[in-house]
Amino acid sequence: MKNFTYTKIHQDKNSKARTGLLNVFGKIVKTPVFMPVGTRATVKFLAPEDLKKINASIILSNTYHLHLRPGEKIVKAAGGLHKFMNYDGPILTDSGGFQVFSLATTRKIKEEGVTFKSHLDGTKLFMSPEDSIHIQEDIGSDIAMSFDECIPYPSTYEYTKDSTMRTLRWAKRGLDAHTKEDQALFGIVQGGEFEDLREYCAKELVKMNFDGYSIGGTSVGEDKDTMYRMIDYAIKYLPEDKPRYLMGVGAINDILNGIERGVDMFDCVLPTRIARHGTLMTSSGRINIKKNIYKDDFTPLDDNCDCECCKNYTKAYLNHLFRNNEGLGMRLLSIHNLRFLIRLVEDARKAIEQDRFIEFKEDILNRYKFDERGF
RNA sequence: GGAGAGGUAGCGAAGUGGCUAAACGCGGCUGACUGUAAAUCAGCUCCCUACGGGUUCGGCAGUUCGAAUCUGCCCCUCUCCA
Numbered sequence: 001m002k003n004f005t006y007t008k009i010h011q012d013k014n015s016k017a018r019t020g021l022l023n024v025f026g027k028i029v030k031t032p033v034f035m036p037v038g039t040r041a042t043v044k045f046l047a048p049e050d051l052k053k054i055n056a057s058i059i060l061s062n063t064y065h066l067h068l069r070p071g072e073k074i075v076k077a078a079g080g081l082h083k084f085m086n087y088d089g090p091i092l093t094d095s096g097g098f099q100v101f102s103l104a105t106t107r108k109i110k111e112e113g114v115t116f117k118s119h120l121d122g123t124k125l126f127m128s129p130e131d132s133i134h135i136q137e138d139i140g141s142d143i144a145m146s147f148d149e150c151i152p153y154p155s156t157y158e159y160t161k162d163s164t165m166r167t168l169r170w171a172k173r174g175l176d177a178h179t180k181e182d183q184a185l186f187g188i189v190q191g192g193e194f195e196d197l198r199e200y201c202a203k204e205l206v207k208m209n210f211d212g213y214s215i216g217g218t219s220v221g222e223d224k225d226t227m228y229r230m231i232d233y234a235i236k237y238l239p240e241d242k243p244r245y246l247m248g249v250g251a252i253n254d255i256l257n258g259i260e261r262g263v264d265m266f267d268c269v270l271p272t273r274i275a276r277h278g279t280l281m282t283s284s285g286r287i288n289i290k291k292n293i294y295k296d297d298f299t300p301l302d303d304n305c306d307c308e309c310c311k312n313y314t315k316a317y318l319n320h321l322f323r324n325n326e327g328l329g330m331r332l333l334s335i336h337n338l339r340f341l342i343r344l345v346e347d348a349r350k351a352i353e354q355d356r357f358i359e360f361k362e363d364i365l366n367r368y369k370f371d372e373r374g375f
Numbered sequence: 376g377g378a379g380a381g382g383u384a385g386c387g388a389a390g391u392g393g394c395u396a397a398a399c400g401c402g403g404c405u406g407a408c409u410g411u412a413a414a415u416c417a418g419c420u421c422c423c424u425a426c427g428g429g430u431u432c433g434g435c436a437g438u439u440c441g442a443a444u445c446u447g448c449c450c451c452u453c454u455c456c457a
Contacts, residue, residue, distance in 0.1 A: 037410075037411065038411095039410095039411050040411085044411080044413095045414085060410070062410085062411080065411080065412095094410045095410090098410045098411085099410095099411095101410090102411075102412075106412095118412095119412040120412080145410080150410070188410090214410080216410070217410095218409085218410090219409040219410085220409085227409095245410090247409095247410035248409055248410035249410085250409050254409070266409095266410095268409050268410080269409070269410085269411045269413085271409095272411085273409085273411065273413065274407095274409095276415080277408070277413085277414080277415070278414095279407095288405095290404095291404090292403090292404080322414095325414065326414095327414070329414090330414055373408090373409085374409090
């Protein structure tokens, strides 16, 4: 019996929002949770100690990228990903399914699997669902993902159906190939914007009995309403006693809307990417630290934030670091944005426990005055 | 004092008769970013009452239908020699 369980703690009385505990082989993760993304065995610019300080309880890494460099054999020889990167918290690996989407111009999908052209040197490489699972087993992540195709938006019904059916076959093949006892495996619901396909995909995956279920194929260019619909279509067929993971979503309003719909886990590159580009999420809205008005602003980024960056540094200093392209600026803003989202879900958990999640959500959205994009 | 090189938009730097309001880089300003090909990418950057007009390439005066580009004088900078 795998020591991987989800226990629901509290169900919000006015929404589908819920709190829970994920036991990841002895390491506890409170949900809802936001997972920072460390594609290449590092959350860019952050050391594992930084992740502890911002109270990150689980992070992501990536199968495709680690397979290319350094290769799973190296990671395995290092003693697994945790030892390799000196991070002892839970790690979830994405399967490479997102790269089927993001590297679409250079890849070819067949029933057997996907042929990629390495974005590093052009080398052809083939990845089957079984390969993806075996790589993830070698990498030694705590949670592996099924190999899927993240479908672009918009896509026709016909294409979406064919792709979703193939993703289901791939899910089964991956499940059959997976033998590692101390690693959980999640299935991924695809189906695009189509209700019947989402329903079918979710139901078929649930029959296969994965350790958790994720909703994929969102935040690929669709509008917010469509995204929320896709979540609704899928989530009602997912079991209460398994974690639900909304892949690749990290805008503030999207996280809140996801939680409201019963999502437990989120990951997103957004906070770290925009941080590296000088943008931050604050309690008074979004700001770009590179702007001239911050040149002599000696106040913290966000008075309401408890992160290392806000406690110790001024906007003027961060503006200076960005003008000079100093890595410390990127590190400090990454810390801030991640802490911002992690604190958001921490606060959301408290609100759920008190059955006031809806008020909490409305309050945040009104008070923070985020724009359409949600950050 | 002598010999040489040179002065182009905020800076650096192309251009040496019309296709040039002037390449390119930097800097500056805007915008984008959602399971990371992203410390990236896109746009703007002489002035204006802007799908048009006005002034530019050290200064002044010329040559020419037409000059940043050719001529003369002047001013300034740098290098080397005294």
